[in-house]
Amino acid sequence: xxxxxxxxxxxxxFGQGQIAAITPLVPAGARVLMLYGGGSIKRNGVYDEVKxxxxxxxxxxxxxxxxxPHYETLMKAVEIVHAEKIxxxxxxxxxxxxxxxxxxAAAALFEGDPWQILxxxxxxxxxxxxxxxxxxxxxxxxEMNSASVVTRAATQEKRPFANRLVFPKFSVxxxxxxxxxxxxQVGNGVVDAFVHVMEQYLTYPANAPVQDRWxxxxxxxxxxxxxxxxxxxxxxxxRANVMWSATxxxxxxxxxxxxxxxxxxxxGHELTALYHLDHAQTLAVVLPxxxxxxxxxxxxxxxxxxxxxxHIAEGDEDSRIAAAIERTRAFFEQMGVQTRLSGYGxxxxxxxxxxxxxxxxxxxxxxxxxxxxAEVSRAALELSL
Amino acid sequence: xxxxxxxxxxxxxFGQGQIAAITPLVPAGARVLMLYGGGSIKRNGVYDEVKxxxxxxxxxxxxxxxxxPHYETLMKAVEIVHAEKIxxxxxxxxxxxxxxxxxxAAAALFEGDPWQILxxxxxxxxxxxxxxxxxxxxxxxxEMNSASVVTRAATQEKRPFANRLVFPKFSVxxxxxxxxxxxxQVGNGVVDAFVHVMEQYLTYPANAPVQDRWxxxxxxxxxxxxxxxxxxxxxxxxRANVMWSATxxxxxxxxxxxxxxxxxxxxGHELTALYHLDHAQTLAVVLPxxxxxxxxxxxxxxxxxxxxxxHIAEGDEDSRIAAAIERTRAFFEQMGVQTRLSGYGxxxxxxxxxxxxxxxxxxxxxxxxxxxxAEVSRAALELSL
Numbered sequence: 001x002x003x004x005x006x007x008x009x010x011x012x013x014f015g016q017g018q019i020a021a022i023t024p025l026v027p028a029g030a031r032v033l034m035l036y037g038g039g040s041i042k043r044n045g046v047y048d049e050v051k052x053x054x055x056x057x058x059x060x061x062x063x064x065x066x067x068x069p070h071y072e073t074l075m076k077a078v079e080i081v082h083a084e085k086i087x088x089x090x091x092x093x094x095x096x097x098x099x100x101x102x103x104x105a106a107a108a109l110f111e112g113d114p115w116q117i118l119x120x121x122x123x124x125x126x127x128x129x130x131x132x133x134x135x136x137x138x139x140x141x142x143e144m145n146s147a148s149v150v151t152r153a154a155t156q157e158k159r160p161f162a163n164r165l166v167f168p169k170f171s172v173x174x175x176x177x178x179x180x181x182x183x184x185q186v187g188n189g190v191v192d193a194f195v196h197v198m199e200q201y202l203t204y205p206a207n208a209p210v211q212d213r214w215x216x217x218x219x220x221x222x223x224x225x226x227x228x229x230x231x232x233x234x235x236x237x238x239r240a241n242v243m244w245s246a247t248x249x250x251x252x253x254x255x256x257x258x259x260x261x262x263x264x265x266x267x268g269h270e271l272t273a274l275y276h277l278d279h280a281q282t283l284a285v286v287l288p289x290x291x292x293x294x295x296x297x298x299x300x301x302x303x304x305x306x307x308x309x310x311h312i313a314e315g316d317e318d319s320r321i322a323a324a325i326e327r328t329r330a331f332f333e334q335m336g337v338q339t340r341l342s343g344y345g346x347x348x349x350x351x352x353x354x355x356x357x358x359x360x361x362x363x364x365x366x367x368x369x370x371x372x373x374a375e376v377s378r379a380a381l382e383l384s385l
Numbered sequence: 386x387x388x389x390x391x392x393x394x395x396x397x398x399f400g401q402g403q404i405a406a407i408t409p410l411v412p413a414g415a416r417v418l419m420l421y422g423g424g425s426i427k428r429n430g431v432y433d434e435v436k437x438x439x440x441x442x443x444x445x446x447x448x449x450x451x452x453x454p455h456y457e458t459l460m461k462a463v464e465i466v467h468a469e470k471i472x473x474x475x476x477x478x479x480x481x482x483x484x485x486x487x488x489x490a491a492a493a494l495f496e497g498d499p500w501q502i503l504x505x506x507x508x509x510x511x512x513x514x515x516x517x518x519x520x521x522x523x524x525x526x527x528e529m530n531s532a533s534v535v536t537r538a539a540t541q542e543k544r545p546f547a548n549r550l551v552f553p554k555f556s557v558x559x560x561x562x563x564x565x566x567x568x569x570q571v572g573n574g575v576v577d578a579f580v581h582v583m584e585q586y587l588t589y590p591a592n593a594p595v596q597d598r599w600x601x602x603x604x605x606x607x608x609x610x611x612x613x614x615x616x617x618x619x620x621x622x623x624r625a626n627v628m629w630s631a632t633x634x635x636x637x638x639x640x641x642x643x644x645x646x647x648x649x650x651x652x653g654h655e656l657t658a659l660y661h662l663d664h665a666q667t668l669a670v671v672l673p674x675x676x677x678x679x680x681x682x683x684x685x686x687x688x689x690x691x692x693x694x695x696h697i698a699e700g701d702e703d704s705r706i707a708a709a710i711e712r713t714r715a716f717f718e719q720m721g722v723q724t725r726l727s728g729y730g731x732x733x734x735x736x737x738x739x740x741x742x743x744x745x746x747x748x749x750x751x752x753x754x755x756x757x758x759a760e761v762s763r764a765a766l767e768l769s770l
Contacts, residue, residue, distance in 0.1 A: 001399075001400075001622060001625045001626065001629070002400070003399060003400025003401065003402070003403065004397075004399050004400065005396070005397070005398055005399070005406075006396070006397040006399065007394075007395075007396040007397070008393070008394075009392075009393075009394035010392075011390070011391070011392040012389075012390070012391040012392070012641075013390055014386075014388060014389050014390070014391065014641065014642065015386075015387070015388025015389065015642075016388065017388070018388065021390075207622040207625075207626070208626070209602075209605075209606045209609065209610070209626055210602060210603060210606050210626065210629055210630055210633060213598070213599075213601075213602030213603075213605065213606065214598075214599050214602050216598075216602075217594075217595060217598030217599055217601075217602055218595060218598075220594075220598065221594045221595050221598065224594065225594070237386060237592040240386045240592075240642075241386065241592070241593070241594055241595065244386070244595055244642070245595055248595060248638075253633075253638065256397075256399065256629075257399065257400075257625075257629070
């Protein structure tokens with residue numbers, strides 16, 4: 001096991017009816033900016049429950065945070081924070097709203113040009129407004145971590161940042177609030193969580209059996225419960241298990257003391273920035289190719305994955321690995337997420353564009369061994385044409 | 386899954402050499418009380434490393450916190466906190482030192498008789514001094530939770546308390562510092578962690594597959610790695626995996642949203658208070674009997690435990706359950722921990738005394754169904770004579 005430093009102070013309020021429990025967690029007398037996306041929270045009851053829970057507070061609203069939240073949009077929220085003397089933020093929505101709120105929290109107190117936060121990956125954050133979240137879409141894990149991704153629409157740049165000052169103070173996870181999600185978002189969420197686990201698990205052995213088994217536990221649960229969200233959409237336990245899996249997939253605990261990959265995410269970010277694919281769609285396209293082209297470096301863990309997650313016992317090593325990757329691709333498709341560029345109307349010219357973007361952004365040493373060059377990324381994408 | 390509220394803000398610094406990393410985590414200018422037990426930290430280098438890390442701080446020492454820390458001893462530390470105007474505590478030791486430090490942290494700021502903290506289970510704590518810990522003995526999980534057990538020597542009472550104000554700010558887990566532990570403490574630690582998992586896992590199904598798999602992941606790891614601490618005592622990875630398992634066993638994450646038992650612990654506390662058995666020794670005596678006498682209520686999870694943890698596939702349900710309980714007892718014995726009262730020189734009169742103590746302390750509705758009466762406790766103990 002590698003040395004590590006783990007810290008995660010986010011309080012989780014989990015279960016049906018928990019939105020009402022936030023009242024005492026928002027400081028008395030706080031001026032609250034409530035940030036959300038489109039109008040879905042007004043249709044599924046979340047908006048009304050949040051407003052009721054905050055009825056004793058001054059609440060100003062900021063709507064319109066888009067998927068892959070835009071720097072330009074978020075800076076408008078920062079202006080409102082300053083003009084209205086806001087001292088607490090509440091994100092109500094999915095990962096994009098929470099990611100965006102993290103940026104607003106840091107940018108509002110940042111001295112200098114806030115774009116520098118994204119240029120420096122968040123290392124230059126020295127203060128942030130406190131904030132909570134009410135999660136409506138299990139997927140990104142943003143509700144219980146200190147990372148965020150923001151897109152500058154003007155330049156098609158998608159940039160991650162992280163800092164321990166932008167952990168949510170609390171997050172509400174009410175699985176009953178996910179019943180009204182479109183199936184596309186449900187499927188995307190399961191794939192997103194699955195790939196988050198894979199980025200931390202599918203590297204090379206580090207003698208960390210707890211982390212391995214916990215990662216495998218999440219993968220097995222997503223494989224079991226994910227399809228049930230489609231076949232039994234009103235099953236609260238299923239929704240709860242998917243929601244908890246997605247949060248645990250990226251709250252840090254399965255990634256301590258082990259090598260991590262994240263090449264699939266970095267390549268996927270370029271696909272989203274260029275062609276506006278959903279984040280999970282890009283992961284479903286990239287991961288099978290990455291696992292295949294990096295088969296030698298990942299051989300031991302691929303065999304473990306084949307055996308423990310897919311229960312594949314037949315055949316020689318290479319055929320077990322190939323079968324496990326094929327099962328992975330089939331699972332994503334089962335969740336309604338296409339795994340080939342052609343499924344999104346893209347062809348080989350998109351690969352050229354992604355490779356050029358990776359080179360422009362100096363993302364040419366990716367993966368747990370820093371050996372995923374732009375050409376390795378190209379080879380991975382060519383397997384998912 | 387049941388609704389839950391999860392919160393755990395303790396920062397973990399894990400790995401060889403991490404004691405040096407505490408320097409910036411202790412507030413500048415703080416007057417630090419360093420609490421420890423016997424002299425073992427002076428023999429294994431921990432004392433020197435801690436003193437070096439705190440060389441810029443005012444440090445006063447309080448030695449002599451005993452196993453099952455005594456209220457009487459801890460109140461002497463509280464006096465020193467007041468006399469020396471201490472504003473930060475550092476526990477250096479195992480679970481008893483950390484448990485004791487939690488009590489000192491709360492008692493130092495408590496208005497009224499601090500024994501009331503234990504009378505009320507900690508619900509009446511409104512403030513506590515901040516503290517960190519340097520763990521030397523993986524076992525109790527106290528390094529990453531907000532619970533503590535204190536014994537009043539004068540009256541042979543062993544009382545638990547908990548409060549979110551007594552989470553350690555940080556804990557250092559350096560597995561190389563466990564190499565010099567006596568084998569008895571190593572074995573005790575593995576058994577303690579194992580039973581912590583069982584108290585949260587072995588109840589009844591709650592449709593919580595992540596929690597189940599994570600609990601099973603810890604049990605499997607302890608079964609694999611525990612015996613290696615005895616056969617390969619210098620293997621750092623083995624020590625690291627046991628240490629991390631023990632912390633994860635009781636930091637709250639595997640127990641969210643599921644029913645919990647804790648009857649074995651409550652019965653065991655009486656055995657320690659009356660006969661001074663080590664905490665883990667009492668758990669090893671009580672658990673096999675509790676699993677046996679509560680077989681019907683626990684049937685579904687006992688079968689899952691037999692299949693997934695012990696890979697028992699042969700025989701009818703009752704024989705699989707019996708085999709799993711027998712394997713559990715054998716594992717404790719393999720770790721050098723006796724599982725029968727006779728192994729500690731006790732006979733049936735001890736059972737009478739424990740049952741009388743349970744009744745005197747009104748601990749007569751224990752377990753996940755509150756149906757473990759004093760007579761059920763008696764029946765469980767009689768299976769481990």
